[in-house]
Amino acid sequence: MISEVGYKICLTINTYWLWWWEVSNQQDKLARTVLTVIVPTLVFVWYKWMSYYSRKSGIHLPPGPYGLPVMGYLPFLTSNLHIKFTEMAHKYGPIFSLQLGSKLHVVVNSMDLAKVVAREQDHTFANRSPPITSIIITYGGMDLVWSSNTTHWRNVRKLLVSQVLSNTNLNACQGFRTREVRKTVNEVYTKMGTKIDINKIAFDTELNVVTSMLWGHSKSNEGADFGGILDGFREVEFKIIELMGTPNISDFIPFLSRFDLQGMQQEIKKQLEYVDRAFDHIIEGRLKVNSSKIEKSIEEDGRKDFLQILLELKDQKNDPKSFNIIHIKALLINILVAATDTTSTMVEWVMAEILRNPGVMKKVQDELTEVIGMKNIVKESQLPKLTYLDAVIKETFRLHPPLPFLIQRCPDESCKVGGYTIPKGTIVYINIWAIQRDPQNWTNPLEFKPERFLNHKWDYNGNNFKFLPFGSGRRICPGIPLGEKMLVYILASLLHSFDWSLPKDEEFELSDEFGFVTKKKIPLKAIPSQRLPDVSLYF
Numbered sequence: 001m002i003s004e005v006g007y008k009i010c011l012t013i014n015t016y017w018l019w020w021w022e023v024s025n026q027q028d029k030l031a032r033t034v035l036t037v038i039v040p041t042l043v044f045v046w047y048k049w050m051s052y053y054s055r056k057s058g059i060h061l062p063p064g065p066y067g068l069p070v071m072g073y074l075p076f077l078t079s080n081l082h083i084k085f086t087e088m089a090h091k092y093g094p095i096f097s098l099q100l101g102s103k104l105h106v107v108v109n110s111m112d113l114a115k116v117v118a119r120e121q122d123h124t125f126a127n128r129s130p131p132i133t134s135i136i137i138t139y140g141g142m143d144l145v146w147s148s149n150t151t152h153w154r155n156v157r158k159l160l161v162s163q164v165l166s167n168t169n170l171n172a173c174q175g176f177r178t179r180e181v182r183k184t185v186n187e188v189y190t191k192m193g194t195k196i197d198i199n200k201i202a203f204d205t206e207l208n209v210v211t212s213m214l215w216g217h218s219k220s221n222e223g224a225d226f227g228g229i230l231d232g233f234r235e236v237e238f239k240i241i242e243l244m245g246t247p248n249i250s251d252f253i254p255f256l257s258r259f260d261l262q263g264m265q266q267e268i269k270k271q272l273e274y275v276d277r278a279f280d281h282i283i284e285g286r287l288k289v290n291s292s293k294i295e296k297s298i299e300e301d302g303r304k305d306f307l308q309i310l311l312e313l314k315d316q317k318n319d320p321k322s323f324n325i326i327h328i329k330a331l332l333i334n335i336l337v338a339a340t341d342t343t344s345t346m347v348e349w350v351m352a353e354i355l356r357n358p359g360v361m362k363k364v365q366d367e368l369t370e371v372i373g374m375k376n377i378v379k380e381s382q383l384p385k386l387t388y389l390d391a392v393i394k395e396t397f398r399l400h401p402p403l404p405f406l407i408q409r410c411p412d413e414s415c416k417v418g419g420y421t422i423p424k425g426t427i428v429y430i431n432i433w434a435i436q437r438d439p440q441n442w443t444n445p446l447e448f449k450p451e452r453f454l455n456h457k458w459d460y461n462g463n464n465f466k467f468l469p470f471g472s473g474r475r476i477c478p479g480i481p482l483g484e485k486m487l488v489y490i491l492a493s494l495l496h497s498f499d500w501s502l503p504k505d506e507e508f509e510l511s512d513e514f515g516f517v518t519k520k521k522i523p524l525k526a527i528p529s530q531r532l533p534d535v536s537l538y539f
């Protein structure tokens with residue numbers, strides 16, 4: 001009887017499931033039948049086991065989609081994760097979970113729940129869970145961005161904030177910013193009438209400012225010693241960002257990491273070799289100067305650059321804040337990457353939105369004419385008066401946050417968010433891309449309307465959970481003062497000195513490509529022409 005039923009099931013399966021595997025002989029037919037029965041059975045048992053386990057353990061996870069055994073939801077992810085997660089939020093609600101390989105992920109999509117994670121339970125969520133590529137490029141996670149909430153992280157962050165990003169130091173470094181922005185204006189002037197890659201000019205400007213602050217030299221003013229050491233850095237950094245943002249099977253199914261199936265570990269090690277060579281060169285050069293007692297590393301005003309401060313702290317026995325050379329290099333790569341790609345991506349997005357909205361371009365330039373004047377160049381001291389430009393930048397941040405999920409957080413103990421359990425070790429994303437486009441937070445959220453930032457007091461400090469482009473809480477971006485200054489300064493200078501138009505032979509569009517830094521899919525090229533009457537203002 002049983003065998004008769006079994007035979008009928010097999011026959012039915014063979015008849016109705018013939019399409020998935022064309023077979024020509026009896027042996028293959030049997031294999032097909034066995035597989036057709038076993039795979040759905042395993043999937044069924046898996047679901048049953050999972051729901052039994054979560055019921056039994058009293059864990060009430062946020063809702064979310066089912067996945068496959070072992071792989072979880074991994075095969076169903078699409079490349080534009082910010083769009084995919086926002087669509088999933090519409091289906092599953094303001095908080096949802098998904099199993100990716102062996103790791104549970106939770107995505108938070110509303111301002112109220114973002115506040116629970118980043119303010120009310122900020123301490124619990126202050127850890128990171130770095131992907132393997134990020135661990136490799138930061139010398140084993142010895143850096144600031146990917147460190148957990150440890151004493152080392154606190155010390156390094158304090159040092160960065162007090163020595164590099166403090167108001168005093170930023171004021172003292174104003175000369176670097178003026179020098180580099182003026183060089184950029186001059187370079188653009190020599191290329192008027194041709195297509196300019198906006199991201200590239202902004203990237204180079206920011207890189208030069210940051211390296212000047214870090215070790216006193218920029219690519220554009222290097223002495224013979226440093227000549228060309230950072231040539232090609234932009235391409236290396238783009239590769240690093242790409243690798244950090246690409247889902248890596250080794251992260252989700254750790255026992256596969258030794259096989260490096262996507263070759264990503266190998267690839268990031270190549271980038272690390274480049275970075276390491278450059279840092280060795282710079283650090284060895286500095287140590288030589290220090291040992292010859294020529295105090296070149298101390299600026300005329302007595303200020304030391306950051307590399308000098310770090311080297312002096314190096315290996316100070318009995319000092320809990322002491323660093324070794326690996327810590328220094330990990331911190332340098334953090335700062336270079338964190339500062340440059342974000343700033344240049346934003347300059348590009350703002351220029352793209354302005355070029356798409358001629359009315360906005362006119363208002364920005366009218367403001368520049370009024371505040372700066374057509375016979376003057378932009379000075380840093382005038383930037384706070386550019387309120388409309390500031391609103392344009394904030395509106396662009398709202399629609400195109402460079403880090404749409406901030407940087408993932410990881411609770412150090414199980415906790416509750418929105419009534420659901422978030423188990424210890426879960427990877428948590430705050431989906432600010434969804435929050436900043438949520439119609440409950442913004443009227444006509446998809447419209448580009450800078451005016452919404454004029455009527456109300458907005459800042460980047462992460463206190464208003466509708467608008468979090470720099471994050472919030474204890475892991476908020478420490479680079480806000482520099483990032484903000486540079487953005488306004490570069491944009492004001494480009495828009496005051498030049499009129500801009502789009503190339504006629506290229507189709508303009510605004511689509512983005514998800515990544516650790518989410519950029520414009522097709523790089524923006526624009527053509528500058530002279531705006532100021534006096535040519536001497538370009539030199």
Ligand code: HEM
Nearest residue numbers: 145338339342343403406407470471472475476477479483
């Ligand atoms: C437009 C410019 C920038 C944007 C949009 C940006 C955005 C962000 C965001 C969203 C985070 C994660 C915050 C969180 O997890 O809550 C972050 C972290 C960080 N940023 Fe920025 N950033 C910018 C510029 C800079 C600059 C100029 C620096 C340094 C000079 C910097 C250094 C860092 C560091 C070190 C972290 C990690 C902080 C930690 O984990 O404790 N950023 N940034």
